[in-house]
Amino acid sequence: MQIAGTACNGLEALAMMDEGPVDLIITDIMMPQMTGLELIREIKERNPYTKFIILSGYEEFKYVREGISLGVENYLLKPVNMDELEATIKHMQRDWEQEEIRQIQMDQSWRILRNNILQRWANETIDAKEFRERAQLLEIPMNKSSYCAAALRIVGDDEGNDPQIHLAGIAEKCELLGNQGLPDGCGVICFPDQEGDIMVLFVSARTEDFDEWQLQALSRMKQAVAEDTGARAWGIIGQSESTYLGFPKSCKSVKLWLQNHLFMDGDTFIMLVESEEDANLRQEKPGPAMEQFHKLLRDGESTEVDRFIDEFFMVEGKERCFPRTPFFNSAIQLMLAAKELEKTPDYGEIFGPLSRIHSLSKLKQLDFRIHPGGFLESVLKSDWVGLKNFEFLFSTSDAYIITRNTILYNLGLIFLGLVLAVTLAIIMNELLNKRLAKIYQTAMFMPYFLSWVIISYFVFSFLSVEKGVFNQIITYFGGDPVSWYSETGYWPYFLILLGLWKGAGYGSVVYLAAIAGIDRSYYEAAMIDGATKWKQIRYITLPLLRPLMIILTILAIGGIFRSDFGLFYQVPRDSGALYPVTNVIDTFVYRGLTIMGDTGMSTATGLYQSVVGLILVLLANYAVRKIEKDYAVF
Numbered sequence: 001m002q003i004a005g006t007a008c009n010g011l012e013a014l015a016m017m018d019e020g021p022v023d024l025i026i027t028d029i030m031m032p033q034m035t036g037l038e039l040i041r042e043i044k045e046r047n048p049y050t051k052f053i054i055l056s057g058y059e060e061f062k063y064v065r066e067g068i069s070l071g072v073e074n075y076l077l078k079p080v081n082m083d084e085l086e087a088t089i090k091h092m093q094r095d096w097e098q099e100e101i102r103q104i105q106m107d108q109s110w111r112i113l114r115n116n117i118l119q120r121w122a123n124e125t126i127d128a129k130e131f132r133e134r135a136q137l138l139e140i141p142m143n144k145s146s147y148c149a150a151a152l153r154i155v156g157d158d159e160g161n162d163p164q165i166h167l168a169g170i171a172e173k174c175e176l177l178g179n180q181g182l183p184d185g186c187g188v189i190c191f192p193d194q195e196g197d198i199m200v201l202f203v204s205a206r207t208e209d210f211d212e213w214q215l216q217a218l219s220r221m222k223q224a225v226a227e228d229t230g231a232r233a234w235g236i237i238g239q240s241e242s243t244y245l246g247f248p249k250s251c252k253s254v255k256l257w258l259q260n261h262l263f264m265d266g267d268t269f270i271m272l273v274e275s276e277e278d279a280n281l282r283q284e285k286p287g288p289a290m291e292q293f294h295k296l297l298r299d300g301e302s303t304e305v306d307r308f309i310d311e312f313f314m315v316e317g318k319e320r321c322f323p324r325t326p327f328f329n330s331a332i333q334l335m336l337a338a339k340e341l342e343k344t345p346d347y348g349e350i351f352g353p354l355s356r357i358h359s360l361s362k363l364k365q366l367d368f369r370i371h372p373g374g375f376l377e378s379v380l381k382s383d384w385v386g387l388k389n390f391e392f393l394f395s396t397s398d399a400y401i402i403t404r405n406t407i408l409y410n411l412g413l414i415f416l417g418l419v420l421a422v423t424l425a426i427i428m429n430e431l432l433n434k435r436l437a438k439i440y441q442t443a444m445f446m447p448y449f450l451s452w453v454i455i456s457y458f459v460f461s462f463l464s465v466e467k468g469v470f471n472q473i474i475t476y477f478g479g480d481p482v483s484w485y486s487e488t489g490y491w492p493y494f495l496i497l498l499g500l501w502k503g504a505g506y507g508s509v510v511y512l513a514a515i516a517g518i519d520r521s522y523y524e525a526a527m528i529d530g531a532t533k534w535k536q537i538r539y540i541t542l543p544l545l546r547p548l549m550i551i552l553t554i555l556a557i558g559g560i561f562r563s564d565f566g567l568f569y570q571v572p573r574d575s576g577a578l579y580p581v582t583n584v585i586d587t588f589v590y591r592g593l594t595i596m597g598d599t600g601m602s603t604a605t606g607l608y609q610s611v612v613g614l615i616l617v618l619l620a621n622y623a624v625r626k627i628e629k630d631y632a633v634f
Helices: 010-017 036-046 058-069 082-123 128-137 167-178 212-229 244-259 276-282 290-299 302-312 324-339 360-364 375-380 388-395 399-430 434-449 452-463 469-476 491-516 520-528 533-558 565-569 576-582 585-596 599-627
Strands: 024-028 051-056 074-077 146-155 187-192 197-204 232-241 261-263 270-272 321-323
Touching: 010 024, 010 036, 024 036, 024 082, 036 051, 051 082, 074 082, 082 128, 082 167, 082 187, 082 197, 082 244, 082 576, 146 167, 146 212, 146 244, 167 187, 167 197, 167 212, 197 212, 197 244, 212 232, 212 270, 232 244, 244 261, 261 324, 261 360, 290 302, 290 324, 321 324, 324 360, 388 599, 399 434, 399 491, 399 533, 399 576, 399 585, 434 491, 452 469, 452 491, 452 565, 491 533, 491 565, 491 576, 520 533, 533 599, 565 585, 585 599
Parallel strands: 024 051, 051 074, 232 270
Antiparallel strands: 146 197, 146 232, 187 197, 261 321
16 A cells, blocks of 8 residues: 545545545545535545545534544544544555455356356357357347457366366457557457367457457467467467357357367467368378288387388378378277277277367377286376376466365255255154155155256256246245356355255164164153153253264265265356355366366366265364264274
């Protein structure tokens, strides 16, 4: 913080405000030419976010009350207590910092929602009416004369397995660069898709199929990606469409081109989908000489096998890209030939890496050799990657959010679920009509068998913006419909309630079985002594259930870093606007896996969850042993 200036009276202060707004004004309430209250009113009209502190004397207290009604933060009596002034300013500074954080979170939520809508628009998975409503809110242009899709394919050192590449941040920066120096009526929007590409929307008031400004904008983005991440990026520009309805078609043409081609090593480039170079890509590549390859494999000549692979995949000419299918077919044929000679072949090693290969050099690096020892030997001879697979989880800016969400939701579900399950079990045990008790028990146990997919449709029938039961009730009483799938404030309660509703029946059955095993003589003796039902529950049922409650809680704590995937992914319908409150470790890994296709990262995260779970089980069991040794699991 710094002092912007001082003034001797209100008019002088007002004149200084014309030079630029300030965050805080400390003013005397009584000044010549313009009082402090008049100054506050004038500045409030110009900048409603400016805050004020009033200095006053005892005889001016009636003016202070009016100042407080104008939104003054505090008033200080003269002579000013400097400690109180300092404390007031520090408190206001914390408020400013929190407001800044809220603004950043709102901006992030807005971008997440827009990316989600753009992805659904590109994939044609959003209703036209819903898209028009969201497009207006998210400032997506719909009245331009030209809509063209482009894509930036980013390839790191390990074909996308680069933890430093964060697509959302890259897309945001690409959009800023793309919109620099554009002709009038033109615009650029960038968003990441689920395959790890940066999709680019070019809009223009002109109807040309291709314009030089698109190439220049994409070149700036490609260069920025290379400088910031060290990764290579290729740009593909699709066909132009005359209306916003044609944008998905343009996207499909770009994605189909990427799906059907491999890039040549060397300098990156930008290509049009309808480029003349495509004519050179229709040539089929002859198959490999399998008899010669089999002989090299049987002879164990690893050097000769490598030379055979290099020579077969060597391409002459100046082409910058090649058809993917013939090269992939040949690679699969060669790897299958090698696997057939192994004792215990692992065919997953053949197809797993293919989805992450986008260049010819990476295709050559596939494992075409024989491992006589089978799977174990292939594992032992694999390259050691150290902690690289763990970096994906811990290097992301979302690490705190997903860890916080995972732990807090699980704590709520564990302890609230414990209370609810025990309560339901006691209630059902006290029902005199056993037939009625069986009906209740079945009704409560039924949700446990329902799929989260089915439950998500039930929830949608209540929360749909247009036809949901909740919004129909709200509008019936004169309220405005709520966009439930974009409002984060409601969902922690929804998710906790749904998790309890689905799991309480199962837990109650376990505790009901334990209650049924309690010797009835305890209750009979208590009744003879005149104990009420509540005292019987308090002094007999709950103490005898305590060992089971402790054991189940300890086991549940072991899974505190794991989440019910369906609850956090299916029920919120993967709404991007809800990620701040629905994104947990499992959903985060799933989205990363669908984008990168890297099973190593997913396995590393599973190991991390298991190790942390084991540590928590040991700590919880240790704490129980310290309190009551007989109740510990081990």
